[in-house]
Amino acid sequence: MEKPTLLVLGAGPGVGAEVARRFAREGYAVALAARSADRLAGLADEIGGTAHPVDLTDPESLTRVVREVGEAAGHLDVLHFNPSAFRMADPLHLRVEDLLDDLRLGVTPLLTAVQAARPHLRRGARVLVTGSAAAEKPWHEACSLGMQKAALRNLVVSLDATLAPDGIRAVAVQVEGLLADEGPFAPPAVAEALHAAAARPDADWTPHVSYAGPPA
Incomplete structure (x- = not known):
């Protein structure tokens, strides 16, 4: 049986790594993309995935990596940003x-990644985005982050509406707290919330999910 494929863009040591581990435990083939080649190689070795060092701000290089991963697997099932x-x-x-x-x-x-991935996104595929409460409640002393997260949330709504007729859905999971080493906002808990958001059926779909901690 062929494995579904996850591509993580921005696979750092926190949420990105935990999302990779979570999907790998479910049997996904995992591809990791980020700038740090050494860190990627270590994580890829740990979970049995593939490492793709790339400057995400370079559209040509990112397009090449996304297409390479999609062509090698024959499909992309979850694209995590x-x-x-x-x-x-x-x-x-x-x-x-x-x-x-x-x-x-x-x-x-x-935007670059979804455009490059589109030929490999089959029905049931998911575009999964790590959002933040900063989209709605920005901290004025670091206002750029709020603008990024608000723009992401807006883009995800448009992506979802565009892809939905082909059975592909997009969601931003708004993390309603600061990431921490332990507790409900530790990376493993956030990764679980991201996984749950991506696993929803189309009938229950919304392009925005708020995560304020595990259910009581």
Whole structure:
């Protein structure tokens, strides 16, 4: 039986890594993409996946990697978008060029990746995005993050509406707390919430899910 395929974009040591582990336990073949080649190689070895070092802000390189993963597997079943840029700067000190750089990491690679992945996304495939409460409740001292997450949420709604007629769905999971080493906002718990959001049937689908902790 062929394995479904997960591609994680922005596979860092936290949520991205835990999402990879969660889907791997379910039998997915896992491909990991991020800038750090050494970190990717270690994680890929641990879970038995493949590592694809890439600068996510480079549309040509990202397109090439997404197409390579899709062509090698013959399909992509879950595309997980995880990166964001954190910059300490309030609206009076955030430079336009810095905001644009942050959007090039935290938003625009999703558009590039979905366009590149579309030929390999079969019916039932999911576009899964790590969202944040900053989309609705931004911290003014790091306002760029809120703009990234708000734009992501908006883009996901449009992606979902565009892909839904072909049985492909998109969702942003809004994490309603700060990531922590333990507790409901530890990476394994957040990864479980992301997995649950992607596993929903179309009949129950919404392009936005709020995660405030595991059910009581």
